[in-house]
Amino acid sequence: MAILELRNLKKYFATQKAVDDISFSIDKGSIFGLLGPNGAGKTTLIRMITGIFFPDEGEIIFDGKKFDPLKDIISIGYMPEERGLYKKMKIGEQALYLAQLKGLSRTEAMKKIQEWFIKLNMETWWNKKVEDLSKGMSQKLQFVTTVLHEPKLIILDEPFSGLDPINTNIIKDEIYKLAQKGSTIVFSTHRMEQVEEICDHIVLINKGKKILDGSLKKVKQDFKENLFSIVFDEMPSVNSNTVFDVIANRGDSMIVKIQEGQRPTDVLKYFIQQNASIQSFNEILPSLNNIFIKLVEGTAISRQFEEISA
Amino acid sequence: MNKVSLIIKREYLTRVRKKTFILSTFLFPIIIILFVVGSVFIAVRSREVVKIAIPNDSFLRSNLKSDSSSVLFVYDPAVNQNNFQQLGYTAYLKPNRDTNNSRDYSIVSRKQIGLESMEYIRHQLNQAFENRLLQQSGIDKETLDSVSKVSNDAISVTNKVLDETGKEKEANAGLAYGIGFTSGILIYITMFIFGAMVMRGVMEEKMNRIAEVIISSVKPFQLMMGKIIGIAAVGLTQFLMWIILIIVLMNVMQFFVPHEALQQLQNTQPNMPGGNSMSGQLPSTIAHIIGNVNWLLIISCFLFYFLGGYLFYAALFAAVGSVVNEDPQEAQSLMLPITMPIIFAFLILSTTISHPNSPLAFWGSMIPFTSPIVMMGRIAYGVPEGVPWWQLFLSMGLLVLGFIFTTWFAGKIYRTGILMYGKRASWKEMIKWLRRSS
Numbered sequence: 001m002a003i004l005e006l007r008n009l010k011k012y013f014a015t016q017k018a019v020d021d022i023s024f025s026i027d028k029g030s031i032f033g034l035l036g037p038n039g040a041g042k043t044t045l046i047r048m049i050t051g052i053f054f055p056d057e058g059e060i061i062f063d064g065k066k067f068d069p070l071k072d073i074i075s076i077g078y079m080p081e082e083r084g085l086y087k088k089m090k091i092g093e094q095a096l097y098l099a100q101l102k103g104l105s106r107t108e109a110m111k112k113i114q115e116w117f118i119k120l121n122m123e124t125w126w127n128k129k130v131e132d133l134s135k136g137m138s139q140k141l142q143f144v145t146t147v148l149h150e151p152k153l154i155i156l157d158e159p160f161s162g163l164d165p166i167n168t169n170i171i172k173d174e175i176y177k178l179a180q181k182g183s184t185i186v187f188s189t190h191r192m193e194q195v196e197e198i199c200d201h202i203v204l205i206n207k208g209k210k211i212l213d214g215s216l217k218k219v220k221q222d223f224k225e226n227l228f229s230i231v232f233d234e235m236p237s238v239n240s241n242t243v244f245d246v247i248a249n250r251g252d253s254m255i256v257k258i259q260e261g262q263r264p265t266d267v268l269k270y271f272i273q274q275n276a277s278i279q280s281f282n283e284i285l286p287s288l289n290n291i292f293i294k295l296v297e298g299t300a301i302s303r304q305f306e307e308i309s310a
Numbered sequence: 311m312n313k314v315s316l317i318i319k320r321e322y323l324t325r326v327r328k329k330t331f332i333l334s335t336f337l338f339p340i341i342i343i344l345f346v347v348g349s350v351f352i353a354v355r356s357r358e359v360v361k362i363a364i365p366n367d368s369f370l371r372s373n374l375k376s377d378s379s380s381v382l383f384v385y386d387p388a389v390n391q392n393n394f395q396q397l398g399y400t401a402y403l404k405p406n407r408d409t410n411n412s413r414d415y416s417i418v419s420r421k422q423i424g425l426e427s428m429e430y431i432r433h434q435l436n437q438a439f440e441n442r443l444l445q446q447s448g449i450d451k452e453t454l455d456s457v458s459k460v461s462n463d464a465i466s467v468t469n470k471v472l473d474e475t476g477k478e479k480e481a482n483a484g485l486a487y488g489i490g491f492t493s494g495i496l497i498y499i500t501m502f503i504f505g506a507m508v509m510r511g512v513m514e515e516k517m518n519r520i521a522e523v524i525i526s527s528v529k530p531f532q533l534m535m536g537k538i539i540g541i542a543a544v545g546l547t548q549f550l551m552w553i554i555l556i557i558v559l560m561n562v563m564q565f566f567v568p569h570e571a572l573q574q575l576q577n578t579q580p581n582m583p584g585g586n587s588m589s590g591q592l593p594s595t596i597a598h599i600i601g602n603v604n605w606l607l608i609i610s611c612f613l614f615y616f617l618g619g620y621l622f623y624a625a626l627f628a629a630v631g632s633v634v635n636e637d638p639q640e641a642q643s644l645m646l647p648i649t650m651p652i653i654f655a656f657l658i659l660s661t662t663i664s665h666p667n668s669p670l671a672f673w674g675s676m677i678p679f680t681s682p683i684v685m686m687g688r689i690a691y692g693v694p695e696g697v698p699w700w701q702l703f704l705s706m707g708l709l710v711l712g713f714i715f716t717t718w719f720a721g722k723i724y725r726t727g728i729l730m731y732g733k734r735a736s737w738k739e740m741i742k743w744l745r746r747s748s
Contacts (some may be wrong), residue, residue: 014739014742047729050526051526052522052525052526052729070529073526073527076526078522078523078526079523080519080522080523080526082519082522083519084515084518084519084520084521084522084523084524085518085520085523086324086518086520087518088324089324097316097320098523098524098527100316101313101316101317101524101527101528102527142523145523
């Protein structure tokens, strides 16, 4: 079942079609990657989901009902890419204030903050001010304030920027735990290796339009180029054949591209007939990075301004 | 509503707890009092003692009397223009010309003689000349004095204004002038101070990018209103503390200021020509006038117009804060359309306090852009002398409508502006935001 469904969302600004007819749905409990180059319209899309912007056209269905920003905002946690905290305010008070704005009672908020502070090793921070924190520390604080009220939908915009590998792992573990507890996580980034590691499902947008939508596995299958890596004990000599082309030879390994209509078994058959001894045979799936570059490349690197008559 | 109260609480507490708030709250009255006390001390201490040598002149000798401690007339036949300094005199009185009906004197000195002393000398010389003329006409000075005293007491002119019931009231233009001007200036200053505070608060939230986090929990309008109301509460708190502190300090000061200083200060007043006859009855007159002023009306109107004017402009200041980016220069150019009417109101006030019923005063006190400041100048004259009841209520009603409108208007700009980064929005774009429905 989908927690969030977008139907033909449109948002035009004076000089740009920021979001131009985008539809997709996000399954409950999944970790969803919203990808796109800079200026693709991700932030605008997220702002519509979080009720900050109203779409010009289209509908948002949240948890089976039409999205009502006033009511549903309590069930959403949003961590924007640009970090925002009151610099002069004490950490504890700040967390308490933000939690209360999300509708938690004072005692409830207090209890949750203490739990999270202990969990993330932040107990001694209570009376410090944000200006005393390092970038990574304030990132952690921001994460805590985002997920404190146990929202059904958590939207994280570049959550790991500025975090060291240890803190990245701590936050990553917490994200997994939240997803297991039933929260849905939307993860917006252009760091593809993180998406590959965490996300189940991705949507790629560029220039305000959706250009890719599917599970991570399926996307990789769709974009595979039938490349295989074979490691031999001793490199055999390969004549040109109808089954595959050799792409690269490196030491005792070989990368081959299977030709249209042939199967991996045919490749193995060919080498077995040659009496080559094979150590390993692996399919090379394209990295998300490559898919991203392939799809986005060729389009202008930055969006051009255009006059919109809406 | 609960969320707005949370925002109000935060805005209020973070400002009230700041060191600068506590400092300014305590320092402001102390500085005012030190200023007052200091200027009294300077006035008392720095008075010059002028010793004037007068050549042997039978006319002056018999008529010129010195009754001041700071200006001394000394008759010295040996003195002349060249030696008066060596003999220890500040100045030398030199007769230039003497006809029957006029006399012409010069006061020769090395240093400039103060205005007050010169005035005193001139006054004394006039008296002396007057006395001689009286004697020449055969009129006794004492007789004249008693006649003029009787005639002064017999005629008194006060401006009595009829109210609706036909009861006479004494109008005191001087006091009304003072009250109108002071309360107008106070509203003028506080509107700027607290309006700018709202603007800086909005700019801070935008720069820090916390606005986006907050706006994903509350509506932009709630955030704006919370800030405006929170800062209004800060302003009222500061007012209250200043009033209390000034009253306390004034009472404490009485024990510390030496009595002779106060007495000396009082003695300086009658020196002014024509001022002497008033001195005795002055305190009772003041008490009488102050009792005549409707303080309850003035104070409640002051609070109403302070709050109304603040609310009217604060939303506009918030809108400006939401539109600007990093550059404070941008804020200044955008603030101009807001500050112009405030300054304009102040200009209208200065004519209103002299002519509270003029057409300019009427329109100035009706239009919400200027009414908070201008109306205070009319209210000081009392209702209905300075302003009829219907005009007062109409002005209040218009101000309430006015701030509802500016808040709605500013809310629309704020909503979009607070999330816009990069280029500052042009006026054209802002008008577009206004037209867009939510």
